[in-house]
Amino acid sequence: MATVTDPMMAPHDALDRTKNSYPINLSWNDVSYSITTYKKSTKSYETKQILTTITGQALAGQMVAIMGPTGSGKTSLLNVLAMRCPIVKGGDLTGSFKVNGEVAKEKAFARLTSYVMQDDAMFAALTVKETLMTAAHFQLSSKLSDKEKEDYVDSIIAELGLNKCRDTIIGDAKIRGVSGGERKRCNIGVELIKNPSCLFLDEPTSGLDSFQAQSVMGALKTLASNGRTVVASIHQPRSSIYAMFDQLLLLSEGKLIYTGNAHDAVKHFSDKGQECPALFNPADFFLDVVSPDYRTADLEKESLGRIKMLSDSWAKSSMNVVEDIELATKNAEHNKTLKNANLGFQSSWFRQFQLCFLRSFITTKRNKVATYGKVIASIFFGLLLGALYSETKYDQKSIQDRVGILFFFTINQTFSNMFAVLNSFTGDKVVVERERASNSYHISAFYSAKFCAEIPFNFVGPILFGTIVFWIVGLGEGDFWNFCVFLVLLTQIGFCAIALGMAIAATAPDVEAATAFGPIVVVLMILFGGFYINIESLPVWLRWVQYLSLMRFAFEGLCVNEMKDLVFSCDDIEEGGACVETGQDVLNRLSFSMSVGEIMLWLLVFMGVVHVIAYNILERKKRSYQAFNGASAKKLKKVNGKVN
Numbered sequence: 001m002a003t004v005t006d007p008m009m010a011p012h013d014a015l016d017r018t019k020n021s022y023p024i025n026l027s028w029n030d031v032s033y034s035i036t037t038y039k040k041s042t043k044s045y046e047t048k049q050i051l052t053t054i055t056g057q058a059l060a061g062q063m064v065a066i067m068g069p070t071g072s073g074k075t076s077l078l079n080v081l082a083m084r085c086p087i088v089k090g091g092d093l094t095g096s097f098k099v100n101g102e103v104a105k106e107k108a109f110a111r112l113t114s115y116v117m118q119d120d121a122m123f124a125a126l127t128v129k130e131t132l133m134t135a136a137h138f139q140l141s142s143k144l145s146d147k148e149k150e151d152y153v154d155s156i157i158a159e160l161g162l163n164k165c166r167d168t169i170i171g172d173a174k175i176r177g178v179s180g181g182e183r184k185r186c187n188i189g190v191e192l193i194k195n196p197s198c199l200f201l202d203e204p205t206s207g208l209d210s211f212q213a214q215s216v217m218g219a220l221k222t223l224a225s226n227g228r229t230v231v232a233s234i235h236q237p238r239s240s241i242y243a244m245f246d247q248l249l250l251l252s253e254g255k256l257i258y259t260g261n262a263h264d265a266v267k268h269f270s271d272k273g274q275e276c277p278a279l280f281n282p283a284d285f286f287l288d289v290v291s292p293d294y295r296t297a298d299l300e301k302e303s304l305g306r307i308k309m310l311s312d313s314w315a316k317s318s319m320n321v322v323e324d325i326e327l328a329t330k331n332a333e334h335n336k337t338l339k340n341a342n343l344g345f346q347s348s349w350f351r352q353f354q355l356c357f358l359r360s361f362i363t364t365k366r367n368k369v370a371t372y373g374k375v376i377a378s379i380f381f382g383l384l385l386g387a388l389y390s391e392t393k394y395d396q397k398s399i400q401d402r403v404g405i406l407f408f409f410t411i412n413q414t415f416s417n418m419f420a421v422l423n424s425f426t427g428d429k430v431v432v433e434r435e436r437a438s439n440s441y442h443i444s445a446f447y448s449a450k451f452c453a454e455i456p457f458n459f460v461g462p463i464l465f466g467t468i469v470f471w472i473v474g475l476g477e478g479d480f481w482n483f484c485v486f487l488v489l490l491t492q493i494g495f496c497a498i499a500l501g502m503a504i505a506a507t508a509p510d511v512e513a514a515t516a517f518g519p520i521v522v523v524l525m526i527l528f529g530g531f532y533i534n535i536e537s538l539p540v541w542l543r544w545v546q547y548l549s550l551m552r553f554a555f556e557g558l559c560v561n562e563m564k565d566l567v568f569s570c571d572d573i574e575e576g577g578a579c580v581e582t583g584q585d586v587l588n589r590l591s592f593s594m595s596v597g598e599i600m601l602w603l604l605v606f607m608g609v610v611h612v613i614a615y616n617i618l619e620r621k622k623r624s625y626q627a628f629n630g631a632s633a634k635k636l637k638k639v640n641g642k643v644n
């Protein structure tokens with residue numbers, strides 16, 4: 001077993017993963033959680049009671065199961081115990097929760113604990129080893145060598161039985177990767193990296209077959225045996241898994257039915273007249289007894305009556321108390337650790353940037369279809385467009401051709417860059433949320449790394465496309481300097497579009513919302529782009545919108561670069577027709593009056609402002625959690641005027 005420096009303590013305090021130096025004992029009393037919402041149909045406030053006066057404890061060295069039928073409040077209770085109950089409007093959390101007999105600070109507690117969510121949030125293109133190594137670089141002290149970190153990761157891989165798939169990518173619905181069980185174990189491995197003293201797991205066996213479930217729970221039991229506190233919500237454990245649990249907390253309809261020694265539960269139920277048949281899995285039996293049965297009115301009445309009897313009798317039971325004082329005395333020393341836990345980051349900002357950059361870069365690079373597809377499509381469309389506009393000369397017809405092709409460049413450059421980042425950035429946010437909860441990095445390091453990693457792959461295609469078309473069509477009179485300015489403008493437009501994509505992705509709650517909102521933004525920018533309607537023709541009260549349109553200035557920049565020195569022949573004009581003799585006349589007609597330098601500066605400012613907005617949105621989206629004693633219920637009162 002690897003020995004590694006404890007991430008929370010002095011860097012040279014050796015810590016053996018086979019034992020836990022900082023035991024954590026949790027106790028909670030009368031925990032209730034409700035959500036009050038305003039129902040338009042009844043025009044009144046309704047309170048949904050999710051948890052009702054839950055009392056219990058989870059001690060170091062124990063594996064605790066939170067069981068109950070679906071919707072009984074398992075995840076809600078787990079969130080409360082992990083101090084990660086999301087703030088919901090109208091949410092009210094009351095009761096007390098103590099760590100080693102004392103009230104704990106959320107950040108310090110988060111440092112010593114890990115939470116394995118039900119949905120595995122990892123980068124699909126990274127292998128199991130790369131995923132765990134990245135977590136190790138984020139979570140372990142930078143004073144450890146890479147070799148030490150690798151040994152540590154290898155020990156976790158071995159412990160979780162992931163050796164066979166260590167170099168297989170995680171995968172997702174689109175790319176085939178590791179199996180569901182391996183994915184789940186890898187997710188647990190990520191949370192084990194910081195060597196937590198206490199581990200919360202939401203349905204760790206969901207989606208696993210019976211054998212895989214047994215092996216995952218076996219690994220967790222070993223962790224608990226090493227002095228850690230393991231609390232897991234679990235749906236229907238097989239009997240051998242149930243036998244691993246030391247404590248059982250059984251819920252039904254948000255109420256406590258039993259909490260205490262898991263092996264005494266059968267006797268407790270028997271005392272209440274609910275006899276578990278011989279050779280029956282106790283877990284199955286408990287769920288049968290505490291599940292409401294809505295099939296018929298009679299069955300519903302009978303089952304709800306039984307649940308009420310069981311929960312009422314438990315509420316009156318003398319076992320339904322927790323001794324905080326005893327826990328506090330026992331663990332006074334360890335509370336120093338909790339108070340003095342190092343809340344800072346384990347690696348420098350630059351290292352965080354480097355790791356986030358590498359991860360994003362690898363992710364994009366491994367998406368070969370998209371990467372090579374973009375290059376091939378750029379060459380193909382470049383040649384096609386080149387062929388289409390190859391007859392463009394310097395006559396009057398060519399004015400429309402030139403303006404048209406430049407607006408096409410503007411749309412293409414904005415669209416392709418923005419949409420590439422919309423998808424990838426929105427997907428990344430789920431992982432980022434988990435990593436932020438474990439204080440892995442500054443969000444600024446992630447944000448800037450993501451932007452930089454997007455550049456190379458989104459850069460090549462459009463530049464290739466622009467180069468082919470420029471030379472085939474003979475834009476800018478084939479002048480090399482003009483070509484350089486053209487490429488700089490294309491690059492700037494691409495950078496601005498990436499920034500815009502990041503801002504939309506940061507705002508949108510998910511990929512669907514981002515891809516629905518993205519086209520609306522693009523269409524608005526096209527309308528105010530100066531091609532379909534002259535900017536001088538815009539209603540005065542709407543003119544300000546043009547300053548928000550990337551395309552308006554991008555298009556002006558490309559037009560000015562192309563047109564400023566051009567002279568057009570009037571040979572193809574019919575007699576009496578008006579002739580536009582110079583490129584400057586075209587610019588005047590389009591109401592474009594800025595110089596290329598001014599436009600480049602404007603694009604730079606646009607990009608900077610969008611980045612600042614996007615970054616701030618992301619920064620503010622950090623999840624905050626519900627405090628005890630109804631802080632957010634007051635919020636509802638304030639917002640809506642009254643609470644029932």
Ligand SMILES: Nc1ncnc2c1ncn2[C@@H]1O[C@H](COP(=O)(O)OP(=O)(O)OP(=O)(O)O)[C@@H](O)[C@H]1O
Nearest residue numbers: 035048050068069070071072073074075076077088
């Ligand atoms: N934010 C919320 N707003 C309204 N109701 C909620 C909210 N969160 C949870 N609930 C409700 O609280 C109850 C308990 O939910 P919870 O997810 O804790 O149950 P669970 O036992 O984990 O269920 P499952 O086994 O299906 O995951 C459910 O009826 C759920 O609909």
